[in-house]
Amino acid sequence: MRKAAVETGVSLLVTLISIFGFLEALSYAGEGGLMPRVVMALAILLSAIWAVQSARTVLAGSGEVIAPNAQQLRSAAMLIVAGIALLLGIRHVGFYTSAAVIVPLLGYGLGYRNLRGLAIGTVLFLILLIAVFRLLLAVPLPPEAILTLIGL
Incomplete structure (x- = not known):
């Protein structure tokens, strides 16, 4: 499969997700909504540029052929599962708790085995x-959910 074809599909998906993010950011009140709106607008612009460039490469019939190996496919699947778990976790467990669990598990699953580094990275990410x-x-x-359970 051609790399440009994959990139075209992914860039269109990222553009769509960015549009939904921008629409969600429109509901943020006051000055707190400015940064998410600007970031999402920039994401829309950049992913649209990426889509156009990739589509041009596809139409030109050029670009390299790629053949992902099993490890790359596993890593991609792991990122997708982690994203879904994070979305579900935010809704049912809590934003910070989900991040505190999923970030180090994802890092470990992707092959990073330095436990101290995972702990420090997770703490810095939460901060x-x-x-x-x-x-x-x-x-x-x-x-x-944990804080609600213990009465805080």
Whole structure:
């Protein structure tokens, strides 16, 4: 299969997801909604450019042929499953709890075996999430199931 054909499909999917993200960001009130709207608009623009470039390559009949190996397919499937798990986890368990579980599991599943590095990376990622959503955007997120369970 041609790399450009795969890239065309993926870029169109990313464009569609970015459009949905932009529409969701329109519902954010006040100044907190500005950054997500700008980021999503930029994502739409860049993925649309990517789609046009890839489509041109497909129409020209050029581009390299790719044959993904089993490890690459496993990694891609793992990323898709992790994304779905994160979406479901955010809804049912909580945003931060889901990230705290899925990020290190995904890193380990993709072959990173330094447990200290996984722990440090996860903590830094959670600090970044908290800083962005609570401090910068001031977006209220659904309560964490664990915190609700213990009465916090």
